[in-house]
Amino acid sequence: MAAKANELVLFPSWEVECEAWDNADGQNCRAICPLPHSQLDNILVSREEVERYDKISCRDRFEEIKHLLSTEEAWILTALLHITGGSMVNSSLWDMIRSQALMSYDPPNFAPIWTTFKLRQGQSALAGAMFQDAGDNGLQYVFQTPVKSIVERSNVVTVTTHAGREFRARRVVSTIPHNVLHTITFDPPLSPTRQEAITMGHINYMxxxxxxxxxxxxxxxxxxxxxxxxxxxxxxxxxxxxxxxxxxxxxxxxxxxxxxFHNWNTDPWSLGGPAWWPPEFMTKYQEELQSRHGRVFFASADWAHGWQAAIDGALEQGSQAALQVVKEIREMRGVMARF
Amino acid sequence: MAAKANELVLFPSWEVECEAWDNADGQNCRAICPLPHSQLDNILVSREEVERYDKISCRDRFEEIKHLLSTEEAWILTALLHITGGSMVNSSLWDMIRSQALMSYDPPNFAPIWTTFKLRQGQSALAGAMFQDAGDNGLQYVFQTPVKSIVERSNVVTVTTHAGREFRARRVVSTIPHNVLHTITFDPPLSPTRQEAITMGHINYMxxxxxxxxxxxxxxxxxxxxxxxxxxxxxxxxxxxxxxxxxxxxxxxxxxxxxxFHNWNTDPWSLGGPAWWPPEFMTKYQEELQSRHGRVFFASADWAHGWQAAIDGALEQGSQAALQVVKEIREMRGVMARF
Incomplete structure (x- = not known):
C-alpha cells in the first residue's frame, strides 16, 4: 500500500531512475510537451507527434526502461505509478509527461509543488471563500439534489432532478465529474465522440x-x-x-x-477519483470534453488543459465557462435592449 | 549594445557559467527563494536570511565568481546583467535570484518562459480585450491627463489634474509607476518609508x-x-x-x-523602464509599496510579488486591489442599506 519511508534511502540511483523514467523524448519531455497548458495546440509540436506519444501506456514505458533499473527501483517505480489509481496497462504515459511538464521538467520541483506548500488556511477556507463570494453575488443553491436530465429547448435549458424538480436557465455550467456523466440524460443527446469518452470513463479508482x-x-x-x-x-x-x-x-x-478516508469510488457524486486517463484518451477526447454542448458548459477539472484533476484545473475550466456565459448573457441583454 | 549571436557558440562552458552565477545559495536559489511569489513570507526561509542576500549587488556576486569564468564569459555575463538597465553596482542580486526562481531554478526554462511563446494575438490584443471588458462594465476614462494631487478628506478621495479638473471617488486605484510617483502630491502625505522608496526610485533606465x-x-x-x-x-x-x-x-x-523604439526614460508617464531594484530595496520597501494608503491602492507591476515589472505582475497587483475595492464598496452598500 505504501513504501516505508526509510527504504527510500536504499536507492542510491534514484536520480538515474528519474532520468530514465522522465526522459521519454530524450529532453525530459520539454520537446514533446513544451506548454502543458496547451498540449495539443502549440507552435512547437505537431498533433501527430503528440498522438504518437499518447498511445504509450505506463507499462510500455516501463518495459522500455526496466533494464536500467535495479529490482528495488523497478519495484518502487511500479508502486509510484499507481498514483493514477489504475493499472500500468490502462494508465497513459501522457499523463506522466504532462505532470513532468507541469513541474518544469525537473524532479526536484516535485516536493515544492506537490507537498511542501499548502494553502495557509486550508482547502476548506478556499472553498468557503468562493462560496461566500458567490453568495455575495446572488448565488442561489441546492445541495444533495441528484440530477436526472438536462434538456435544451427553444433557447432554454431545463435541469430536472430525480425528485422531479425543474430548474430553467439560459445557460448551464455543469461541473459533473467524468465518471458521473453517464448517469445523466441529455437531450439533444451529446455528440457520439463525447458519449464514447463518457462510456469509457477515466481510470482512477484509487x-x-x-x-x-x-x-x-x-x-x-x-x-x-x-x-x-x-x-x-x-x-x-x-x-x-x-x-x-x-x-x-x-x-x-x-x-x-x-x-x-473518503471512498470516492462508491460516492455517487464522483464514482472515482480525479481523472487520470488511459492511452490515446487525451488526443481523442480532451477537446470534445472541454467543448460546450449548445447552452450547456462542462467545467470540470477532469479535462482541464494543464492541472487536470486538480483544484487549479477546476478554476481554469470554471473561469473559462463563467467568462463565456457572462459575455453571452451581456450580449443577449444588449440585443434585447435595442428591440 | 548587444552580443553577436554567432559569438555565443564560442562559450563552451556556458553551463558552468550559469551554474556559477545562478547558484548563489548552493541550491540554485531553491533554498533562499523557494516561493518567488512569497519572497518575504514563506514557511521555509527567515526574513533575516533573505535580508542578508538582499544586501548583495550584482557586482559583489560577480567578484565572488569571476575566477570561475573565462575572459569572454565574464564579458558576456557583464553584458547580460545590464538587463536591469542599471549598473552592476546599483543592481540587486536579489532580482536575479527571484528571476531564477520564477523560471523554476533552471536556465533551460529561460527561453520558453521569456522568448519562445508569445500571446497568439499579441499584447495589443490583450490590452484591447481588457479595455473592452472594462468598458462593458461601465468604465469611464480620460487619457493624456496628468495628475497633480491625490487628496483624501472625509472618506472621499479627490484626484486633481494639472488642468485643474477634479475626480472624486470612494476608492482610488493608482497604477502610477514607481519613478513617476514623486511628481504627485499626496495629502495626507505618504508614509516616510514609502516616500523614501519613491525618492530613491528604481534603477532601470535601459x-x-x-x-x-x-x-x-x-x-x-x-x-x-x-x-x-x-x-x-x-x-x-x-x-x-x-x-x-x-x-x-x-x-x-x-x-x-x-x-x-520608445524611450521610456524621457516618457513623462514612466520616467524609466520596468522596475529593477538596488540592493536592500526589496526587503526594505516591497511591503510598503504594495500597501494601501487610506483609500488609495497602489497597483503597479513595479512592486508585484512575483513577476515584478511584467504584465503578469500588473495583473497580480490590479486583481488584488480590485478584489479589495469591490469587497469594501459592497460592505459599504450593505451598511448603508441597513440604515
Missing part, C-alpha cells in the same frame, strides 16, 4: 487512507497516508476497515489509533 | 532599440534588438538616432533600414 499510528517512528505518533490502486473487486474500505488496519500493520508493526 | 538591417545574415534581412544600460547622460536616442545606427554598424557591417 483507495487513499490516512492513519494515525503509534510505534512507527522513534517519536511515537506518526501520520501515514496509504495509496492503493484500483481494488474495488476485493476491497471496499468502509465495509471492511479491519483490512486496512491489517495492511498498515503488515507494512510496519504499529497500533492504528485512527483512520480517516 | 535603452532598447529594434532595427531592421540588411547584410547581417546570409538571408539578407535581419531584425536586431539592442539593449543598452543607463546611458541617459550621453545618449538620448530620439535626439540622436544616428548614434544608434553607428552602434549597430560597429557591431556588424549592415544597412539599417528602419529603427523602432
Amino acid at each position: 483507495t487513499k487512507i490516512h492513519a494515525d499510528g503509534d510505534g512507527v517512528t522513534p517519536s511515537g505518533r506518526a501520520h501515514i497516508v496509504g495509496f492503493g490502486k484500483d481494488e474495488r473487486a476485493t476491497f471496499v474500505p468502509e465495509r471492511n476497515p479491519e483490512k486496512a488496519v491489517d495492511a498498515f500493520q503488515k507494512l510496519h508493526p504499529m497500533e492504528v489509533n485512527k483512520m480517516i | 535603452t532598447k532599440i529594434h532595427a531592421d538591417g540588411d547584410g547581417v545574415t546570409p538571408s539578407g534581412r535581419a531584425h536586431i534588438v539592442g539593449f543598452g544600460k543607463d546611458e541617459r547622460a550621453t545618449f538620448v536616442p530620439e535626439r540622436n538616432p544616428e548614434k544608434a545606427v553607428d552602434a549597430f554598424q560597429k557591431l556588424h557591417p549592415m544597412e539599417v533600414n528602419k529603427m523602432i
Whole structure:
C-alpha cells in the first residue's frame, strides 16, 4: 500500500531512475510537451507527434526502461505509478509527461509543488471563500439534489432532478465529474465522440487512507497516508476497515489509533477519483470534453488543459465557462435592449 | 549594445557559467527563494536570511565568481546583467535570484518562459480585450491627463489634474509607476518609508532599440534588438538616432533600414523602464509599496510579488486591489442599506 519511508534511502540511483523514467523524448519531455497548458495546440509540436506519444501506456514505458533499473527501483517505480489509481496497462504515459511538464521538467520541483506548500488556511477556507463570494453575488443553491436530465429547448435549458424538480436557465455550467456523466440524460443527446469518452470513463479508482499510528517512528505518533490502486473487486474500505488496519500493520508493526478516508469510488457524486486517463484518451477526447454542448458548459477539472484533476484545473475550466456565459448573457441583454 | 549571436557558440562552458552565477545559495536559489511569489513570507526561509542576500549587488556576486569564468564569459555575463538597465553596482542580486526562481531554478526554462511563446494575438490584443471588458462594465476614462494631487478628506478621495479638473471617488486605484510617483502630491502625505522608496526610485533606465538591417545574415534581412544600460547622460536616442545606427554598424557591417523604439526614460508617464531594484530595496520597501494608503491602492507591476515589472505582475497587483475595492464598496452598500 505504501513504501516505508526509510527504504527510500536504499536507492542510491534514484536520480538515474528519474532520468530514465522522465526522459521519454530524450529532453525530459520539454520537446514533446513544451506548454502543458496547451498540449495539443502549440507552435512547437505537431498533433501527430503528440498522438504518437499518447498511445504509450505506463507499462510500455516501463518495459522500455526496466533494464536500467535495479529490482528495488523497478519495484518502487511500479508502486509510484499507481498514483493514477489504475493499472500500468490502462494508465497513459501522457499523463506522466504532462505532470513532468507541469513541474518544469525537473524532479526536484516535485516536493515544492506537490507537498511542501499548502494553502495557509486550508482547502476548506478556499472553498468557503468562493462560496461566500458567490453568495455575495446572488448565488442561489441546492445541495444533495441528484440530477436526472438536462434538456435544451427553444433557447432554454431545463435541469430536472430525480425528485422531479425543474430548474430553467439560459445557460448551464455543469461541473459533473467524468465518471458521473453517464448517469445523466441529455437531450439533444451529446455528440457520439463525447458519449464514447463518457462510456469509457477515466481510470482512477484509487483507495487513499490516512492513519494515525503509534510505534512507527522513534517519536511515537506518526501520520501515514496509504495509496492503493484500483481494488474495488476485493476491497471496499468502509465495509471492511479491519483490512486496512491489517495492511498498515503488515507494512510496519504499529497500533492504528485512527483512520480517516473518503471512498470516492462508491460516492455517487464522483464514482472515482480525479481523472487520470488511459492511452490515446487525451488526443481523442480532451477537446470534445472541454467543448460546450449548445447552452450547456462542462467545467470540470477532469479535462482541464494543464492541472487536470486538480483544484487549479477546476478554476481554469470554471473561469473559462463563467467568462463565456457572462459575455453571452451581456450580449443577449444588449440585443434585447435595442428591440 | 548587444552580443553577436554567432559569438555565443564560442562559450563552451556556458553551463558552468550559469551554474556559477545562478547558484548563489548552493541550491540554485531553491533554498533562499523557494516561493518567488512569497519572497518575504514563506514557511521555509527567515526574513533575516533573505535580508542578508538582499544586501548583495550584482557586482559583489560577480567578484565572488569571476575566477570561475573565462575572459569572454565574464564579458558576456557583464553584458547580460545590464538587463536591469542599471549598473552592476546599483543592481540587486536579489532580482536575479527571484528571476531564477520564477523560471523554476533552471536556465533551460529561460527561453520558453521569456522568448519562445508569445500571446497568439499579441499584447495589443490583450490590452484591447481588457479595455473592452472594462468598458462593458461601465468604465469611464480620460487619457493624456496628468495628475497633480491625490487628496483624501472625509472618506472621499479627490484626484486633481494639472488642468485643474477634479475626480472624486470612494476608492482610488493608482497604477502610477514607481519613478513617476514623486511628481504627485499626496495629502495626507505618504508614509516616510514609502516616500523614501519613491525618492530613491528604481534603477532601470535601459535603452532598447529594434532595427531592421540588411547584410547581417546570409538571408539578407535581419531584425536586431539592442539593449543598452543607463546611458541617459550621453545618449538620448530620439535626439540622436544616428548614434544608434553607428552602434549597430560597429557591431556588424549592415544597412539599417528602419529603427523602432520608445524611450521610456524621457516618457513623462514612466520616467524609466520596468522596475529593477538596488540592493536592500526589496526587503526594505516591497511591503510598503504594495500597501494601501487610506483609500488609495497602489497597483503597479513595479512592486508585484512575483513577476515584478511584467504584465503578469500588473495583473497580480490590479486583481488584488480590485478584489479589495469591490469587497469594501459592497460592505459599504450593505451598511448603508441597513440604515
